[in-house]
Amino acid sequence: MTARGNTAIVGFAEYPPLRDPGEVTLDHILMNVAAGAISDAGLKRQDIDGLLAGTPVAAQGFMWPSLAASMLHLTPAYLDNCDIGGAAAGGMVTRAAAAIQAGLCHTVLCVTSDVVNTATFHAATRGRHVERAPLEAVYGWAGANAHYALLAQRHFYEYGTTNRHLAKIAVDQRTNACQNPTALFGDRPLTIQEVLDSPLICDPLHRYDCVRPCTGGAAFIVTTAERARALRKPPVYVLGYGEGFANHDMHSREQLTTTSVAVSAPKAMQMAGVSPRDIKVAELYDCFTITVLVAIEDAGFCRKGDGGPFVAAHDLSFKGDFPVNTHGGQLSFGQPGLAGGMSQVVEAARQVRHEAGSRQVKDCDVAYVQCSGGSALSNSVSLVLADRV
Amino acid sequence: MTTPSALAKPLPHVTPENREFWEGCKQGLLKIPKCGVCSRTFFPPSARCPHCLSAAVQWTTASGRGIVYTFTVVRRAPSVAFQKDVPYVIGSIELAEGVRIPSRVVGCPPEAVKVGMPVTAQFQKESDEITVPLFAPISR
Numbered sequence: 055m056t057a058r059g060n061t062a063i064v065g066f067a068e069y070p071p072l073r074d075p076g077e078v079t080l081d082h083i084l085m086n087v088a089a090g091a092i093s094d095a096g097l098k099r100q101d102i103d104g105l106l107a108g109t110p111v112a113a114q115g116f117m118w119p120s121l122a123a124s125m126l127h128l129t130p131a132y133l134d135n136c137d138i139g140g141a142a143a144g145g146m147v148t149r150a151a152a153a154i155q156a157g158l159c160h161t162v163l164c165v166t167s168d169v170v171n172t173a174t175f176h177a178a179t180r181g182r183h184v185e186r187a188p189l190e191a192v193y194g195w196a197g198a199n200a201h202y203a204l205l206a207q208r209h210f211y212e213y214g215t216t217n218r219h220l221a222k223i224a225v226d227q228r229t230n231a232c233q234n235p236t237a238l239f240g241d242r243p244l245t246i247q248e249v250l251d252s253p254l255i256c257d258p259l260h261r262y263d264c265v266r267p268c269t270g271g272a273a274f275i276v277t278t279a280e281r282a283r284a285l286r287k288p289p290v291y292v293l294g295y296g297e298g299f300a301n302h303d304m305h306s307r308e309q310l311t312t313t314s315v316a317v318s319a320p321k322a323m324q325m326a327g328v329s330p331r332d333i334k335v336a337e338l339y340d341c342f343t344i345t346v347l348v349a350i351e352d353a354g355f356c357r358k359g360d361g362g363p364f365v366a367a368h369d370l371s372f373k374g375d376f377p378v379n380t381h382g383g384q385l386s387f388g389q390p391g392l393a394g395g396m397s398q399v400v401e402a403a404r405q406v407r408h409e410a411g412s413r414q415v416k417d418c419d420v421a422y423v424q425c426s427g428g429s430a431l432s433n434s435v436s437l438v439l440a441d442r443v
Numbered sequence: 444m445t446t447p448s449a450l451a452k453p454l455p456h457v458t459p460e461n462r463e464f465w466e467g468c469k470q471g472l473l474k475i476p477k478c479g480v481c482s483r484t485f486f487p488p489s490a491r492c493p494h495c496l497s498a499a500v501q502w503t504t505a506s507g508r509g510i511v512y513t514f515t516v517v518r519r520a521p522s523v524a525f526q527k528d529v530p531y532v533i534g535s536i537e538l539a540e541g542v543r544i545p546s547r548v549v550g551c552p553p554e555a556v557k558v559g560m561p562v563t564a565q566f567q568k569e570s571d572e573i574t575v576p577l578f579a580p581i582s583r
Contacts, residue, residue: 176521180521180522184453187545188453188454188455188456189455189487189544189545190533190545191453191455192452192453192454192455192569192573192575193533193545193546193547193575194452194517194520194521194522194524194525194528194531194533194547195521195533195545196515196517196519196520196521196533197521199519200515200517200533203515204513204514204515204534204535205513207513207514207515207558208512208513208558211513211558211559253518254516254518255518255519256515256516256517256518256519257515257516257518257553258515259515303487304535305486305535305542305543305544305545306485306486306493306543310513
């Protein structure tokens with residue numbers, strides 16, 4: 055029995071990213087985005103009977119969903135975290151839909167909050183890396199920068215992908231960010247040469263190929279299609295979802311360049327009954343430019359290996375022929391912990407609702423969302439969202 | 444056990460599962476786990492074969508030869524402990540025996556490292572307990 059179109063996203067809110075947290079606390083962010091999403095949906099706190107709360111990336115997270123529920127005075131019939139790294143946002147949609155489908159609850163608040171700056175983020179991930187990947191850490195592994203650089207290097211070798219291809223992604227997304235007042239980097243456009251001239255972090259990735267960790271949070275609400283239709287704003291129906299996995303230890307994978315997206319994307323599109331041609335906007339997790347490029351290939355928007363020429367030949371801006379990350383992506387919006395991935399879900403919902411203002415994609419009825427996470431895409435969740443069932 | 448200082452590299456811990464690997468390194472040997480039931484090699488060491496879940500974990504001494512499957516040049520040290528090494532090359536080394544292991548590529552300038560480059564293992568002592576394998580281009 056298909057779950058296609060049984061649920062919808064009905065409200066969302068984002069905390070504008072901060073480079074440095076200052077006095078802002080996890081609780082402050084969580085309360086504000088939760089209240090914002092509930093208000094946006096036209097619901098009341100009492101209408102929420104399910105909660106999914108992402109574990110903060112740099113703080114004590116044991117029992118976090120219960121702590122979050124308690125802050126909000128919720129009494130959820132269903133609560134959990136979603137522990138798949140950056141893919142959590144998409145994972146929350148699928149888990150909320152599954153819980154609703156199973157009759158555990160009817161309205162699920164999905165929320166993340168993170169208080170980090172670049173230094174505290176790297177300290178937290180380094181600590182975990184030393185504990186769980188000692189055979190990498192001893193050599194001076196540079197975390198996710200290194201993992202994705204290894205992926206990029208291999209992709210360059212196998213397919214002839216170049217730094218110019220990657221730079222095009224950063225540049226077009228920056229064009230989008232210039233229409234997003236909350237983006238950390240949206241003050242002026244970027245050029246390909248600037249990306250190529252920016253310092254190398256881990257070859258072949260330059261600074262502008264890499265995301266900036268920051269402070270922030272986001273929330274959205276998933277409910278039944280029936281309840282969604284009774285609310286004041288147009289529902290954003292969840293037509294399809296799928297999940298994929300690859301060994302967290304990238305040295306144990308048979309190959310690197312075809313990712314877990316190649317598993318999750320076809321599942322989502324098949325459930326939705328759509329093909330890549332039907333997609334009007336693609337919000338693709340972008341911790342790095344290479345992450346976007348492999349997602350475009352593995353979701354079937356172009357042939358495997360053609361991602362470089364594809365992004366070179368298409369306009370990825372909101373006004374272009376293949377809009378990607380219309381909010382600027384995390385590369386320009388910032389990566390506020392798990393709310394980095396939430397930004398892709400929220401922007402897709404915004405576009406499908408036609409609330410994207412100056413960066414609205416025309417006739418945006420069907421959106422594809424790629425939520426990627428873990429160690430170099432160990433975790434993948436793909437979503438298809440639409441304005442009708 | 445003394446608290447490691449910020450300047451010290453994070454060293455792996457010796458466990459019952461991986462002791463043979465670290466003992467091998469101390470002797471200049473690259474010992475790789477090999478399943479006594481299904482005969483497949485695997486890495487990292489584990490209490491059970493990840494392929495067939497047998498507990499019959501045995502060890503084989505690898506030739507030390509491999510190729511650079513992929514790599515990167517680290518230009519920003521992840522911590523103070525590695526500051527003086529920058530720039531250095533880390534990568535995924537595909538051994539002739541069929542497993543890939545993380546390591547460093549040494550013995551040549553970072554610019555000379557290429558995917559597919561043949562390399563061979565050498566060993567570097569980090570502490571009394573831990574000696575790590577590094578890989579260098581095979582000289583012609």
